[in-house]
Amino acid sequence: MNRADSLVGRIIVALDYPDAGGARQLLKRLEGIPCYMKVGMELFYAAGPQFVLELKEAGYNVFLDLKMHDIPNTVKGGSASITHLGVDMFNVHAAGGRAMMEAAREGVEQALSGQPGASKPILIGVTQLTSTSQQVLNEEIGIAGSMEEAVLRYAESAKSAGLDGVVASPLEVTRIKERCGATFVTVTPGIRPAGSAAGDQSRVMTPQMAFAQGTDYIVIGRPITAAEDPREALENIVQSITV
Numbered sequence: 540m541n542r543a544d545s546l547v548g549r550i551i552v553a554l555d556y557p558d559a560g561g562a563r564q565l566l567k568r569l570e571g572i573p574c575y576m577k578v579g580m581e582l583f584y585a586a587g588p589q590f591v592l593e594l595k596e597a598g599y600n601v602f603l604d605l606k607m608h609d610i611p612n613t614v615k616g617g618s619a620s621i622t623h624l625g626v627d628m629f630n631v632h633a634a635g636g637r638a639m640m641e642a643a644r645e646g647v648e649q650a651l652s653g654q655p656g657a658s659k660p661i662l663i664g665v666t667q668l669t670s671t672s673q674q675v676l677n678e679e680i681g682i683a684g685s686m687e688e689a690v691l692r693y694a695e696s697a698k699s700a701g702l703d704g705v706v707a708s709p710l711e712v713t714r715i716k717e718r719c720g721a722t723f724v725t726v727t728p729g730i731r732p733a734g735s736a737a738g739d740q741s742r743v744m745t746p747q748m749a750f751a752q753g754t755d756y757i758v759i760g761r762p763i764t765a766a767e768d769p770r771e772a773l774e775n776i777v778q779s780i781t782v
């Protein structure tokens with residue numbers, strides 16, 4: 540496998556569509572490119588577990604981005620159900636606290652104990668959404684201090700609960716790795732190729748810079764899905780990170 544191939548597998552394309560039909564059209568255009576696929580709330584609530592299974596049958600690695608945030612017992616059950624689906628990665632909100640994150644991990648373990656040979660999904664905690672700015676964090680959400688401190692607190696909490704990593708912006712990756720270790724996985728949305736609109740994202744970086752910071756996975760939606768030619772947009776991103 541060359542460098543470009545291995546990096547493509549670390550690009551997660553956000554399939555933010557209102558139905559399976561829209562997502563299938565994009566998959567057709569990206570056919571043969573072995574990137575990760577992300578199913579979030581919009582698509583999952585419309586197309587359900589069946590679409591996740593379809594992606595798995597087509598051979599994709601799948602990140603199920605449902606950001607669970609509920610009482611520990613409920614999250615444990617949700618986590619077990621998601622693990623039964625056979626996804627490769629899923630997440631919970633770190634804001635749910637340590638007991639909730641531990642329950643998520645227990646849900647995974649419980650599901651795997653009934654499925655010998657099944658592979659363990661990467662379980663990650665959402666720190667601060669990449670749409671959240673420093674001002675919103677302090678003035679609306681009411682968390683004092685810097686964004687970096689807030690993200691690092693959640694990252695440490697996720698690590699102590701036994702999670703595999705976190706979702707954060709690429710701006711925080713270096714400090715997360717310093718604090719939680721190089722193998723603690725970072726998954727970073729808020730990715731914008733040079734010249735593309737930030738939209739509702741606040742903490743953004745280019746794909747090339749994000750990988751240079753040491754991120755493990757980048758998540759990209761609209762710069763690909765809203766492009767006139769999504770395949771060309773993805774190929775340009777791949778080229779930008781391999782030069």
Ligand SMILES: O=c1ccn([C@@H]2O[C@H](COP(=O)(O)O)[C@@H](O)[C@H]2O)c(=O)[nH]1
Nearest residue numbers: 553579667668669728729758759760761
């Ligand atoms: O902090 C977070 C957590 C998740 N996301 C998700 O990533 C994609 C980003 O899409 P773009 O179109 O590239 O902005 C989207 O599915 C979000 O739900 C995030 O952006 N930030």
